[in-house]
Amino acid sequence: MTPSLKFDPAAWQPEIKMEQFRLDNGLTLLVLPDQRLPVVSVQIHYKVGSRHELPGITGISHLFEHLMFRGTKTLGPEEFSRILQAKGGEINAFTTRDHTSYFENLPAEHLELALKLEADRLLNLKLDDETFQPERQVVISERKLRSVDSPFGLVEEQLFATAYTQHPYHWPVIGWDQDLHRMTLEDCLAYYRDHYHPGSMSVVLAGDVDPEAARDLVDRYFGRIPPGPVRELTAQEPPQRGERRAVVKKVSQVEALLAGFHIVGMDHPDLYPLSLLSVILSGGKASRFYQDFVRPGKAVELSVELPPLPFSGQDRDLMMVLAVAAPGNPLAELEPEIWAAVDRLRREGVADSELARAKKLVRAQAVRSLAHNFFRGLLAGLFQVKTGDAGRANRILSAVDAVTRGDISRVANAYLQEDNRTVVTLKPVSPEESLALGELA
Amino acid sequence: MADYIPEIHQATLPNGMTLLGVEYDRVPWVSLTFMAKRGAEADPPGKAGAADWTAEFLTLGTEKRDQLQLARDIESRGASLSARGGWDATLVSLEGLAEDFPDLLATLAEVVQTPAFPAEEFPLLKERRKAELVHQLDDPRERANVRFLRLFFGDSPYGHAVQGNLKSAAALELADLQGFYRREFTAGTSSLVAVGMVDFPRMAEEAARLWGGWQGSGPASPPYTATPEKLCAPGIYLLDRPDLTQSEIRVGHLGVPRTHPDYFAIKLVNYILGAGGFSSRLMTRIRSDLGFTYGIRSSFHFRRAPGPFIISTFTPAANTAEVVKEIAQVVGEVRRQGVTADELAEAQSYHVGHFPLGLETSRGIGNQVISMDLYDLGRDYLKRYCDQIRDVTLNAAAQAANHHLKPDNLVTMVMGPGAQIADSLKQLGPVNFIDEI
Numbered sequence: 105m106t107p108s109l110k111f112d113p114a115a116w117q118p119e120i121k122m123e124q125f126r127l128d129n130g131l132t133l134l135v136l137p138d139q140r141l142p143v144v145s146v147q148i149h150y151k152v153g154s155r156h157e158l159p160g161i162t163g164i165s166h167l168f169e170h171l172m173f174r175g176t177k178t179l180g181p182e183e184f185s186r187i188l189q190a191k192g193g194e195i196n197a198f199t200t201r202d203h204t205s206y207f208e209n210l211p212a213e214h215l216e217l218a219l220k221l222e223a224d225r226l227l228n229l230k231l232d233d234e235t236f237q238p239e240r241q242v243v244i245s246e247r248k249l250r251s252v253d254s255p256f257g258l259v260e261e262q263l264f265a266t267a268y269t270q271h272p273y274h275w276p277v278i279g280w281d282q283d284l285h286r287m288t289l290e291d292c293l294a295y296y297r298d299h300y301h302p303g304s305m306s307v308v309l310a311g312d313v314d315p316e317a318a319r320d321l322v323d324r325y326f327g328r329i330p331p332g333p334v335r336e337l338t339a340q341e342p343p344q345r346g347e348r349r350a351v352v353k354k355v356s357q358v359e360a361l362l363a364g365f366h367i368v369g370m371d372h373p374d375l376y377p378l379s380l381l382s383v384i385l386s387g388g389k390a391s392r393f394y395q396d397f398v399r400p401g402k403a404v405e406l407s408v409e410l411p412p413l414p415f416s417g418q419d420r421d422l423m424m425v426l427a428v429a430a431p432g433n434p435l436a437e438l439e440p441e442i443w444a445a446v447d448r449l450r451r452e453g454v455a456d457s458e459l460a461r462a463k464k465l466v467r468a469q470a471v472r473s474l475a476h477n478f479f480r481g482l483l484a485g486l487f488q489v490k491t492g493d494a495g496r497a498n499r500i501l502s503a504v505d506a507v508t509r510g511d512i513s514r515v516a517n518a519y520l521q522e523d524n525r526t527v528v529t530l531k532p533v534s535p536e537e538s539l540a541l542g543e544l545a
Numbered sequence: 546m547a548d549y550i551p552e553i554h555q556a557t558l559p560n561g562m563t564l565l566g567v568e569y570d571r572v573p574w575v576s577l578t579f580m581a582k583r584g585a586e587a588d589p590p591g592k593a594g595a596a597d598w599t600a601e602f603l604t605l606g607t608e609k610r611d612q613l614q615l616a617r618d619i620e621s622r623g624a625s626l627s628a629r630g631g632w633d634a635t636l637v638s639l640e641g642l643a644e645d646f647p648d649l650l651a652t653l654a655e656v657v658q659t660p661a662f663p664a665e666e667f668p669l670l671k672e673r674r675k676a677e678l679v680h681q682l683d684d685p686r687e688r689a690n691v692r693f694l695r696l697f698f699g700d701s702p703y704g705h706a707v708q709g710n711l712k713s714a715a716a717l718e719l720a721d722l723q724g725f726y727r728r729e730f731t732a733g734t735s736s737l738v739a740v741g742m743v744d745f746p747r748m749a750e751e752a753a754r755l756w757g758g759w760q761g762s763g764p765a766s767p768p769y770t771a772t773p774e775k776l777c778a779p780g781i782y783l784l785d786r787p788d789l790t791q792s793e794i795r796v797g798h799l800g801v802p803r804t805h806p807d808y809f810a811i812k813l814v815n816y817i818l819g820a821g822g823f824s825s826r827l828m829t830r831i832r833s834d835l836g837f838t839y840g841i842r843s844s845f846h847f848r849r850a851p852g853p854f855i856i857s858t859f860t861p862a863a864n865t866a867e868v869v870k871e872i873a874q875v876v877g878e879v880r881r882q883g884v885t886a887d888e889l890a891e892a893q894s895y896h897v898g899h900f901p902l903g904l905e906t907s908r909g910i911g912n913q914v915i916s917m918d919l920y921d922l923g924r925d926y927l928k929r930y931c932d933q934i935r936d937v938t939l940n941a942a943a944q945a946a947n948h949h950l951k952p953d954n955l956v957t958m959v960m961g962p963g964a965q966i967a968d969s970l971k972q973l974g975p976v977n978f979i980d981e982i
Contacts, residue, residue, distance in 0.1 A: 110744045114573075116742070185824070194902065245837070388625070390617040401669055474572050475574065535788045
């Protein structure tokens with residue numbers, strides 16, 4: 105017996121339906137309706153990240169993200185989170201080089217409450233020493249966790265500090281240790297005034313919402329907030345003229361390297377072939393790096409790190425290669441083999457089957473991710489905040505489909521060059537040697 | 546009853562295996578999981594990692610295809626194959642586009658039913674796994690987790706990492722993996738879980754065709770449900786790591802099995818104690834009030850046998866003793882005084898409100914179905930879940946806190962720079978220095 109079919113995968117369309125509104129004060133609203141579950145992802149993306157900082161106050165965007173949870177004129181510290189979490193919400197925020205994003209994934213019936221509380225903390229944030237000082241300590245602890253004590257945190261910081269000499273991607277999102285110690289409450293207040301206003305905001309509502317009703321709600325809570333100064337920041341890193349190398353010595357069980365090649369920013373179509381190139385090299389177990397290096401035990405890990413769209417840098421980002429040498433296989437022998445493999449790809453190109461595999465993997469992951477209201481909201485919201493064009497979320501798959509083998513060869517030759525490369529190696533030392541090198545910070 | 550809660554269909558295949566299927570229509574995706582209901586707790590003595598290694602080895606070649614061909618065929622469909630040992634179960638999963646459902650289910654059957662155990666792959670697997678274990682030592686959090694389990698459970702079945710350790714990695718041989726497979730991968734103690742954009746009758750028909758003739762060998766190990774005879778004595782244990790700038794802190798005692806009747810009350814109390822993020826007492830005290838850490842969390846690890854209850858955090862070295870002291874105080878307060886009516890109401894409201902968010906993805910639904918099946922929670926578990934949360938009374942929560950939190954039995958392990966922290970820890974009680982595993 106052939107069962108009757110209720111589901112037809114071929115009938116499904118990947119397009120995200122979205123409606124865009126703009127309030128008079130400059131606020132952008134994106135509504136992505138999906139009524140199948142009674143939930144909504146509320147996202148507010150502020151166009152401010154570490155690229156908007158200056159030396160001396162590095163890390164302020166991220167520290168400020170923490171302060172946004174520390175209370176308002178009417179709410180106590182962390183009460184924002186407690187109230188919305190008590191409704192079933194997932195409440196969090198994250199800061200990147202290009203933007204700061206706050207989100208609440210929660211039952212749709214509490215949409216208005218979430219918007220009301222977001223508007224409250226935008227207008228009435230309580231900023232004083234009582235909230236600032238403990239939060240600074242929390243961030244100092246977070247920096248130790250993520251950068252200092254983590255296996256490759258300092259290596260990654262060194263990579264960006266070496267690869268970028270003029271662009272603000274030079275410093276880490278979490279900031280330099282000494283800046284975190286010397287930053288003042290006044291610095292934070294000035295930052296708040298400059299960057300937290302409707303003109304730098306994109307609000308995204310993805311889930312069980314009606315677009316018109318959602319617009320009215322957003323207008324009710326945000327419409328009367330005055331616009332602030334919108335200053336577009338232009339920052340450029342000059343082309344790299346020759347390989348740069350650095351060494352980080354740290355207690356470690358393994359030798360490793362993290363290399364970065366300057367590529368393009370979000371506005372450049374080469375990101376599509378570059379993303380496929382990264383899958384060909386290290387995505388999945390049939391990839392070149394896995395088969396040639398990881399499977400035979402030469403490397404514990406060998407991966408190409410390029411965040412998928414729209415998570416890569418707004419400005420020219422780095423395509424990174426992380427190589428962790430297997431114990432007994434010296435990094436000095438592993439590294440030339442890795443670059444030889446890259447050179448071979450540049451010379452010989454890739455096979456049709458490799459490109460087809462990469463495209464299918466990218467497509468399948470996109471389909472899977474679209475089940476998440478949160479992810480669909482991020483796709484639209486981050487394209488909006490980084491490029492001003494949320495509609496690009498719906499053009500990723502066609503752009504990926506259009507990539508040819510020639511495109512892969514072209515971008516490999518254009519960007520994966522020695523002169524465009526920065527390499528930071530992790531050299532293991534004993535605890536005694538580490539102490540003799542001075543304080544880790 | 547909310548109409549968005551999916552129906553869980555069940556069928557018994559001709560070989561006795563259970564098929565659990567959920568029709569899912571958000572995206573054209575399908576998640577397929579084979580579950581052998583024995584995991585790392587069934588690793589033979591001295592052979593820690595057997596379940597997890599066996600799971601990976603199944604993906605390294607079948608009677609029809611070698612590892613490269615298998616990876617190419619699967620990835621050229623955009624699908625992904627993963628396999629891992631866990632506590633109480635070993636899982637082999639294949640996820641991909643719903644249009645490929647019959648091929649994906651056939652491939653999963655091929656991997657589970659006809660592994661080739663290629664001898665040439667074993668030394669490579671062994672070297673990779675040893676290298677990964679060495680690399681893992683560089684992650685302070687992971688290292689502290691593994692060391693704590695060993696300290697707490699000793700040689701009992703939950704005392705090792707699922708991935709094994711360097712000593713067991715040296716001891717494991719191909720025959721151990723073949724033995725684990727022969728013993729634990731049998732139809733009578735296995736299930737198949739399918740969640741995707743596929744009609745259930747079709748799932749059942751394909752599953753019967755592809756799986757109905759498979760029996761495996763067996764007999765499977767008896768399920769592990771015991772409480773270890775000997776556990777670590779309460780007290781403070783220090784693992785010196787002079788190179789760290791922060792201390793990793795693990796504090797715990799023995800918890801309860803998943804089937805314990807107080808499960809929902811414990812879950813809510815633990816949310817209030819330390820699992821509820823900024824709504825939790827530990828986070829409020831140690832992060833918000835004192836600024837001592839970026840994060841702190843408590844967890845009851847519910848398993849077939851009593852799993853551990855663990856509080857995990859980290860702090861700049863200078864705060865170590867104070868954080869240890871505060872943790873014990875907070876646990877003591879919750880045990881003695883219970884939780885407030887407002888806290889309980891918030892915890893219940895969180896779990897009920899959050900429930901539909903767990904139904905967005907096929908993997909999320911699949912994980913819930915796996916857990917339901919593994920611990921015999923009943924096919925109506927999802928439909929009863931919110932009521933069971935709402936039914937916990939303030940008195941039941943107080944009883945659960947009183948019975949299941951044991952501030953006098955805490956085993957506290959600190960991994961950090963001893964020279965900076967030992968003296969202040971000694972103010973809290975005798976400090977036992979411990980070594981790496």
